[in-house]
Amino acid sequence: MKIMVPVKRVIDYNVKVRVKQDQSGVELNNVKMAMNPFDEIAVEQALRIKEAGDADEIILVSIGPSQSQETIRTGLAMGADRGIFIEAPHETEPLSVAKLLANIAKQENPGLIICGKQAIDDDSNQTGQMMSALLGWSQATFASAVSLSANTALVTREIDGGLETISVKMPAVITVDLRLNEPRYASLPNIMKAKKKPIDVISIDTLGVDITPRLSVLKVEEPETRKAGIKVGSVEELLTKLQDEAKVI
Amino acid sequence: MTILVIVEHDNKTILPATLNTITAAAALLEPIEALIFGNELEDVAKQASTIASITKVLSANSEEYAHNLAENIAPLIQKIASDYSHIFAPATTFGKNIMPRVAALLDMMQISDIIEVISSDTFKRPIYAGNALATVKSSDPIKLITVRSTAFDMADLNGGSASIETITASGDSGLSEFKSSELSGSERPELTSAGIIISGGRGMQDGANFAMLENIADKLGAAVGASRAAVDAGFAPNDYQVGQTGKVVAPDLYMAVGISGAIQHLAGMKDSKVIVAINKDEEAPIFQVADYGLVADLFDAVPELENKLS
Numbered sequence: 001m002k003i004m005v006p007v008k009r010v011i012d013y014n015v016k017v018r019v020k021q022d023q024s025g026v027e028l029n030n031v032k033m034a035m036n037p038f039d040e041i042a043v044e045q046a047l048r049i050k051e052a053g054d055a056d057e058i059i060l061v062s063i064g065p066s067q068s069q070e071t072i073r074t075g076l077a078m079g080a081d082r083g084i085f086i087e088a089p090h091e092t093e094p095l096s097v098a099k100l101l102a103n104i105a106k107q108e109n110p111g112l113i114i115c116g117k118q119a120i121d122d123d124s125n126q127t128g129q130m131m132s133a134l135l136g137w138s139q140a141t142f143a144s145a146v147s148l149s150a151n152t153a154l155v156t157r158e159i160d161g162g163l164e165t166i167s168v169k170m171p172a173v174i175t176v177d178l179r180l181n182e183p184r185y186a187s188l189p190n191i192m193k194a195k196k197k198p199i200d201v202i203s204i205d206t207l208g209v210d211i212t213p214r215l216s217v218l219k220v221e222e223p224e225t226r227k228a229g230i231k232v233g234s235v236e237e238l239l240t241k242l243q244d245e246a247k248v249i
Numbered sequence: 250m251t252i253l254v255i256v257e258h259d260n261k262t263i264l265p266a267t268l269n270t271i272t273a274a275a276a277l278l279e280p281i282e283a284l285i286f287g288n289e290l291e292d293v294a295k296q297a298s299t300i301a302s303i304t305k306v307l308s309a310n311s312e313e314y315a316h317n318l319a320e321n322i323a324p325l326i327q328k329i330a331s332d333y334s335h336i337f338a339p340a341t342t343f344g345k346n347i348m349p350r351v352a353a354l355l356d357m358m359q360i361s362d363i364i365e366v367i368s369s370d371t372f373k374r375p376i377y378a379g380n381a382l383a384t385v386k387s388s389d390p391i392k393l394i395t396v397r398s399t400a401f402d403m404a405d406l407n408g409g410s411a412s413i414e415t416i417t418a419s420g421d422s423g424l425s426e427f428k429s430s431e432l433s434g435s436e437r438p439e440l441t442s443a444g445i446i447i448s449g450g451r452g453m454q455d456g457a458n459f460a461m462l463e464n465i466a467d468k469l470g471a472a473v474g475a476s477r478a479a480v481d482a483g484f485a486p487n488d489y490q491v492g493q494t495g496k497v498v499a500p501d502l503y504m505a506v507g508i509s510g511a512i513q514h515l516a517g518m519k520d521s522k523v524i525v526a527i528n529k530d531e532e533a534p535i536f537q538v539a540d541y542g543l544v545a546d547l548f549d550a551v552p553e554l555e556n557k558l559s
């Protein structure tokens with residue numbers, strides 16, 4: 001079985017994001033970029049499935065600017081086998097990404113697609129579910145545990161009230177939550193090996209997908225900042241403030 | 250123009266985030282219909298019919314909807330979608346699971362997690378963990394929207410008398426199957442609708458120490474939350490997690506105990522009306538958003554707080 005893992009290049013989660021002066025977006029110049037943290041977890045899960053003998057090839061796919069190939073390279077250094085890179089002329093929405101990925105899935109026929117539950121830039125939380133719909137496959141979102149048997153995957157999902165376990169037929173799309181696993185670091189020998197692993201570059205025009213955005217961004221602004229509060233000297237003072245000043249208890 | 254709101258319920262009552270969603274939809278001043286699905290709908294359908302802004306309740310009662318499986322529900326919504334200009338759902342794990350699947354079946358782009366309705370095609374939504382707010386305009390014929398509940402008030406459960414219409418089910422996809430669930434089922438208020446929340450972080454050191462927070466919560470009628478670090482360490486269940494990837498909350502009072510204030514945590518609570526931080530590190534970033542900061546060892550301050558509240 002093949003496993004496909006879509007990986008997105010995003011601003012590193014430690015970076016303090018800044019909105020551009022002209023309100024056209026956020027500042028991406030000279031900002032540290034990294035693989036979307038959820039996608040690292042997805043890659044790790046694919047590696048564990050392969051190591052358990054339930055998969056024989058892991059394919060990473062990234063859509064974005066040419067530097068997204070570095071993101072693929074990061075996943076190859078973790079242990080994935082090969083990459084597919086689709087260069088996008090502008091930012092792509094989840095619907096377009098899902099269509100492009102579904103197209104690749106039809107060519108590659110993976111038994112599983114494992115992706116992040118959300119990209120930490122757009123915070124959309126859509127792509128996996130959309131891909132699953134377009135392929136007519138089952139979906140298991142927000143996974144915190146996955147176990148495979150012959151034709152099904154048993155997935156524990158993080159839901160608002162607690163946890164839920166479902167069984168989905170394969171092929172399936174699984175979107176991963178933070179507690180599924182701890183992604184490994186790439187070792188130096190694996191980083192060296194990854195340099196020789198193949199990345200296929202596919203031209204977006206050959207995929208027959210209209211990627212015209214449906215949403216236009218009119219402006220991007222900073223949220224209101226909270227005004228700095230005060231330090232209180234004791235529990236006593238805290239309670240007085242909450243009762244008499246803030247009147248919240 | 251008619252709007253459809255997808256109702257989330259637990260077979261007994263409509264869940265609070267749906268009531269916030271209805272308020273968001275009502276901003277467009279158009280008739281709103283409510284879609285309810287499941288296999289025990291009598292009580293919730295009646296409840297929905299009492300909401301003032303709801304003009305009609307559509308009820309799809311069938312075994313295959315018992316567990317909210319997206320593969321079964323998305324075709325049901327797809328079937329009736331063309332009657333509507335907008336479809337709204339709460340941005341809960343329920344809505345986030347189902348709505349993108351519907352959007353893809355309809356070939357429309359979903360607008361996730363809106364915090365403001367600007368006009369019938371323009372909405373505001375947070376991106377980058379709330380560090381930026383994007384105003385987006387949709388060119389799709391049907392707008393598919395999930396709503397961040399903390400940004401809107403709850404609709405009242407009275408003043409309405411909508412008709413209830415049964416709609417036919419769309420069948421079982423056979424793709425997925427519900428096995429079991431482990432719900433926390435606490436007696437305390439739900440995190441996303443609580444007026445007061447007290448949350449613990451890694452500084453709590455141990456799950457047993459959360460009992461201190463629970464005692465205070467019980468005295469104040471509050472909910473208990475946690476940072477990701479506390480959940481990962483097993484101090485608290487996953488559904489306590491507040492933040493970019495957990496729950497977004499905006500209570501009147503949020504107390505962060507032993508939480509450093511990482512951007513991903515702030516993303517889930519910085520719109521709270523009053524924020525209190527108790528942390529022994531005076532440099533902790535949580536103090537930058539706290540209205541009242543107490544630099545103290547939580548193992549001294551929290552028991553004292555509990556005592557003084559009696």
Ligand SMILES: Cc1cc2nc3c(=O)[nH]c(=O)nc-3n(C[C@H](O)[C@H](O)[C@H](O)COP(=O)(O)OP(=O)(O)OC[C@H]3O[C@@H](n4cnc5c(N)ncnc54)[C@H](O)[C@@H]3O)c2cc1C
Binds near residue numbers: 475529
């Ligand atoms: C993609 C992604 C998504 C994430 N999503 C979330 C999310 O949704 N929610 C979330 O919370 N985090 C999230 N995180 C994690 C986040 O980055 C932080 O790691 C996490 O919030 C830290 O939790 P903490 O504040 O409890 O722990 P720490 O950062 O370790 O802070 C512990 C604090 O406790 C204080 N302390 C220790 N002992 C005491 C004592 N005795 N008395 C008083 N104070 C004490 C310390 O001074 C310190 O400030 C996410 C991370 C990533 C990469």
Ligand SMILES: Nc1ncnc2c1ncn2[C@@H]1O[C@H](COP(=O)(O)O)[C@@H](O)[C@H]1O
Binds near residue numbers: 036118
């Ligand atoms: N441009 C992209 N290239 C590859 N994978 C992507 C891309 N955009 C989104 N994804 C995948 O879809 C997941 C959810 O993204 P989103 O729906 O944008 O929140 C991510 O965690 C990735 O696994």
